[in-house]
Amino acid sequence: MRPALLALLLLLLPSCLPGARGSLREDLGLLRTQLALRLYRDAAAAPSNGTNVVISPAGVSLALEILQFAAQGDTARQLVQALGYSLHAPQVSTSIRSAYAALRSPGRGPQVELACTMFVHPGAAVSPCFMERVSRWANSSLQPAPPREPRGPPTRSGERSRAVPAGGGPAGPELGQAEAAWARLALLSTMSFRSTWRRGFAPADTQPLPFAGARGLALQVPTMHQTAEVNYGQFQDPVGHQVQVLELPYLGSTASLLLVRPRDKDTPLSHIEPHLTASVLHTWMSSLTRARMDVFLPRFRIENHFNLKPILNSWGVTDLFDPLKANLKGISGQDGFYVSEAIHKAKMEVSEEGTKASTATALLLLKRSRIPFFKADRPFFFFLREPDTGFVFSIGRVSNPLD
Incomplete structure (x- = not known):
């Protein structure tokens, strides 16, 4: 049985704590289930989903949790409302951290791997505080992103101006201050679940x-x-x-x-x-x-590819995708980051081996x-x-x- 594999990709452009209410430990299971059903309904309603649908809420939640470490103001409030809990409530953070640790405990039946990696443009400054928070949360990490074509910061109308790095070479640490402030980031959240039936199918x-x-x-x-x-x-x-x-x-x-x-x-x-x-x-x-x-x-074997951006927009998570409203100062202590794309890929396979x-x-x-x-x-x-x-x-x- 190899039923679930997830890869969630959030592309960010080049933002420590929102004040928000938290949830009680005993409510988190119901919150996760309700979030799963909400994701499922919105994904199933997408025009291109086909007849079969699979979505993996655990990976979606992990990516949004990581963004909570960066978000402030209205951006943070919208993320908390979407997830139903705030990681900045100590009891909630402790409960979720313990749950992630339990998933990695040896000797359990299923093999579960849940992790999140943030790929940071070499020209983007990341605060040590944010780096430590990410690296200590659910096996997450930060890594340098590969070079790519740079783009300048958005104008007041929301359009971006073109920018050329010093020397005309590829984007990198030599970027000017303005270009570095708007460098791209990518957040990749992955979840895999592998197990066998307690009683197998012959x-x-x-x-x-x-x-x-x-x-x-x-x-x-x-x-x-x-x-x-x-x-x-x-x-x-x-x-x-x-x-x-x-x-x-x-x-x-x-x-x-x-x-x-x-x-x-x-x-x-x-x-x-x-x-x-x-x-x-x-x-x-x-x-x-x-x-x-x-x-x-x-x-059966199902594989789906969804654009999460319109789903999160419908949940009220709008500032995150707005270059002029996004407040992700927790990444570097400065303005300049917003989410460009939110892509969700999920796969599930149910079979008897051999x-x-x-x-x-x-x-x-x-x-x-x-x-x-x-x-x-x-x-x-x-x-x-x-x-x-x-x-x-x-x-x-x-x-x-x-x-």
Whole structure:
């Protein structure tokens, strides 16, 4: 099982503490879940997302946390409102730092790597205070960025003037003061999650089965099968739709994949998604019961590429992207930095290792057995999380496993 890989890239142009309210430790898990759902809905609404969606909230949050170390004034306030917490509240900072440390603890089942790197233009001054804060937060670091074509600071109309470094050579430490103040930065946040199922799917039990895809597509998709003790429940969403929920644990039981689908074939997944909230998911997860079931789950691999800038703008994070309003003085103690682009790349793969052949075993079990079954044979929602820390590694939907 290699289900999640994330790379989040924030491109910055050449800004120590915002005053903001903090969150309590026990609320952080719900805040992370709510942020994950918010990201998912906005990403799923993007015109170019296709039928399948995956987004990795943990990496997005880490990058925005790093920016909190730099932000002041309205820029800081907008970041705090978007995340729902401030790192400058001591109890919040301590709680999140402990959670990051727990993810790196040896001996845990899943292998989780979460890190953030800020690439700094050689001509940009970075304060030792900011450098220390970044280097001590969730395995983050600062590195010099490769040289690139320089551009001058924006005018009052927001347009940038061209600038040529001394000697006409590539941008570098020899830049003049004005050009150095507007040098580019890049913030790269990465998250990877790797684990195996606590009870694996046998490759010999994988076979093509029908899948009712989005927009009425009738598909035959490679579908894995196992009979196992799982956490399962049937619930109603807030408006009365019947929902089936299945939780598949990973080795070590410290992380799990939650699958949600409408019980009735005539109820589209799109009727369920708007009513998913952090409190609803929490109630469902805490109400699951152990049951022996036949589980049918299609193999799938999803990779998405999103522009986060319009998403963050819609959340009220606007000053960060405005060259005349951004206040990121925590980077160098001076004005001059703002976010140019926010790119999110996410990938998730669910499979059984070493699949080579398929048989009719699963179909025979389904026909002859009276054991209850969960069959993901139509679009479903998934939620990959670590309950001890509250981190949400990936969230998304599968509408077409072959896409």
